[in-house]
Amino acid sequence: xxxxxxxxxxxxxxxxxxxxxxxxxxxxxxxxxxxxxxxxxxxxxxxxxxxxxxxxxxxxxxxxxxxxxxxxxxxxxxxxxxxxxxxxxxxxxxxxxxxxxxxxxxxxxxxxxxxxxxxxxxxxxxxxxxxxxxxxxxxxxxxxxxxxxxxxxxxxxxxxxxxxxxxxxxxxxxxxxxxxxxxxxxxxxxxxxxxxxxxxxxxxxxxxxxxxxxxxxxxxxxxxxxxxxxxxxxxxxxxxxxxxxxxxxxxxxxxxxxxxxxxxxxxxxxxxxxxxxxxxxxxxxxxxxxxxxxxxxxxxxxxxxxxxxxxxxxxxxxxxxxxxxxxxxxxxxxxxxxxxxxxxxxxxxxxxxxxxxxxxxx
Amino acid sequence: xxxxxxxxxxxxxxxxxxxxxxxxxxxxxxxxxxxxxxxxxxxxxxxxxxxxxxxxxxxxxxxxxxxxxxxxxxxxxxxxxxxxxxxxxxxxxxxxxxxxxxxxxxxxxxxxxxxxxxxxxxxxxxxxxxxxxxxxxxxxxxxxxxxxxxxxxxxxxxxxxxxxxxxxxxxxxxxxxxxxxxxxx
Numbered sequence: 181x182x183x184x185x186x187x188x189x190x191x192x193x194x195x196x197x198x199x200x201x202x203x204x205x206x207x208x209x210x211x212x213x214x215x216x217x218x219x220x221x222x223x224x225x226x227x228x229x230x231x232x233x234x235x236x237x238x239x240x241x242x243x244x245x246x247x248x249x250x251x252x253x254x255x256x257x258x259x260x261x262x263x264x265x266x267x268x269x270x271x272x273x274x275x276x277x278x279x280x281x282x283x284x285x286x287x288x289x290x291x292x293x294x295x296x297x298x299x300x301x302x303x304x305x306x307x308x309x310x311x312x313x314x315x316x317x318x319x320x321x322x323x324x325x326x327x328x329x330x331x332x333x334x335x336x337x338x339x340x341x342x343x344x345x346x347x348x349x350x351x352x353x354x355x356x357x358x359x360x361x362x363x364x365x366x367x368x369x370x371x372x373x374x375x376x377x378x379x380x381x382x383x384x385x386x387x388x389x390x391x392x393x394x395x396x397x398x399x400x401x402x403x404x405x406x407x408x409x410x411x412x413x414x415x416x417x418x419x420x421x422x423x424x425x426x427x428x429x430x431x432x433x434x435x436x437x438x439x440x441x442x443x444x445x446x447x448x449x450x451x452x453x454x455x456x457x458x459x460x461x462x463x464x465x466x467x468x469x470x471x472x473x474x475x476x477x478x479x480x481x482x483x484x485x486x487x488x489x490x491x492x493x494x495x496x497x498x499x500x501x502x503x504x505x506x507x508x509x510x511x512x513x514x515x516x517x518x519x520x521x522x523x524x525x526x527x528x529x530x531x532x533x534x535x536x537x538x539x540x541x542x
Numbered sequence: 543x544x545x546x547x548x549x550x551x552x553x554x555x556x557x558x559x560x561x562x563x564x565x566x567x568x569x570x571x572x573x574x575x576x577x578x579x580x581x582x583x584x585x586x587x588x589x590x591x592x593x594x595x596x597x598x599x600x601x602x603x604x605x606x607x608x609x610x611x612x613x614x615x616x617x618x619x620x621x622x623x624x625x626x627x628x629x630x631x632x633x634x635x636x637x638x639x640x641x642x643x644x645x646x647x648x649x650x651x652x653x654x655x656x657x658x659x660x661x662x663x664x665x666x667x668x669x670x671x672x673x674x675x676x677x678x679x680x681x682x683x684x685x686x687x688x689x690x691x692x693x694x695x696x697x698x699x700x701x702x703x704x705x706x707x708x709x710x711x712x713x714x715x716x717x718x719x720x721x722x723x724x725x726x727x
């Protein structure tokens with residue numbers, strides 16, 4: 181039942197706007213990779229070892245009285261439920277392979293998810309709304325402390341936390357921020373910026389699919405280097421880059437308004453029109469229009485649309501969620517119809533937020 | 543596509559057994575690939591392919607054995623981890639360790655690997671599990687306090703520097719006693 185609760189109450193903490201830069205920085209994520217000494221890493225482990233690790237980690241967290249964790253084994257969820265967890269970024273696609281003995285422990289507010297038997301034995305993940313690197317890190321670090329007290333971590337004096345992939349060795353930490361950068365994208369400056377950031381030990385990629393183009397102009401900026409820097413240094417580097425990107429994006433936005441106000445307004449309002457009046461809406465188009473409408477709201481060009489609705493729609497427009505709402509499998513065309521319907525209702529101009537189909541009926 | 547070996551998990555790795563003119567492709571899942579003899583990942587698979595990166599850097603994974611690869615195999619590629627039977631050359635191919643013992647087994651070659659992946663860094667400077675090693679934790683703390691002290695001296699905050707010096711000395715004393723339980727934190 182409880183996993184249903186998570187999926188039914190589909191809006192999750194990190195989707196709400198938070199803080200002064202929440203128009204551009206959507207969310208902050210910290211991930212810590214940990215392994216146990218004496219057990220082969222998941223890639224080499226047999227079933228027995230995987231289950232033993234699962235028992236140890238789940239036992240430790242469920243026994244800890246501080247937070248109320250819900251435990252779900254991937255093999256016991258329906259494929260649709262798994263898809264929804266992935267779309268909410270609460271588990272990785274890698275974890276959901278049902279033969280892997282993957283499991284997840286979710287805190288009651290969903291800000292903490294601890295994945296078991298992903299690429300590493302333990303992946304602690306904290307997602308916070310807006311730009312909150314330190315807060316998210318402190319939370320993840322705290323969970324790490326709890327686990328560390330009970331479990332024999334694989335740690336080495338020279339190499340730090342030992343991980344399955346050498347790209348995570350050391351701190352085992354990946355810190356990332358999700359940023360909406362439409363003006364840098366429209367002005368093509370982002371193409372210049374991405375390689376420059378790469379030289380600083382950080383990486384920028386599209387937020388939906390790794391390596392994919394940035395759907396909806398949402399980018400994920402994260403650290404590449406995990407060895408030879410402290411957690412604090414990594415967070416500081418990322419924070420600096422984030423501030424730079426924020427400043428560049430704002431400058432580019434101002435430039436757009438100054439140089440081509442009418443063309444910009446035309447584009448943004450057309451996108452709003454598409455979202456409000458479409459009868460068939462595909463993912464790519466929906467993401468592009470959402471990005472435009474967001475920008476319109478940020479610039480004060482589009483009024484009367486609530487930003488938090490847009491944050492939700494970004495997640496709910498994905499196939500798993502749509503089918504969850506529809507409570508049935510949908511074909512591609514049915515999904516596009518349903519997506520268009522969802523957008524029309526959520527963005528209805530009279531401002532009343534329709535509650536139908538959002539699965540809250542008891 | 544389903545893994546040809548276990549017929550359970552989805553195939554995510556393409557293995558090319560290589561002989562000139564007759565390369566055989568096998569589609570396996572990551573787990574079965576780990577167990578298989580020789581293979582390499584499809585380079586087009588992951589955008590940020592560690593294994594591709596490592597193996598190219600160590601001399602290519604073309605199906606046709608190059609001289610470099612043979613050298614690699616003869617010299618240290620055949621070192622095998624007693625914990626999970628992963629060989630060093632296989633580690634370079636799949637780009638993943640199989641267990642914590644791999645790090646001990648391949649230790650002498652790892653600074654090279656890490657240097658390439660982590661902008662030249664080869665040593666951890668971040669968090670240490672409290673339980674891991676008290677002595678080590680204290681050593682780290684001493685280094686940290688001394689660094690702060692030097693910074694304080696450089697900025698002519700001498701009172702603060704003196705306090706930090708005392709703190710470092712106190713920690714040193716604990717080290718001399720073998721880092722026993724006494725109020726380390």
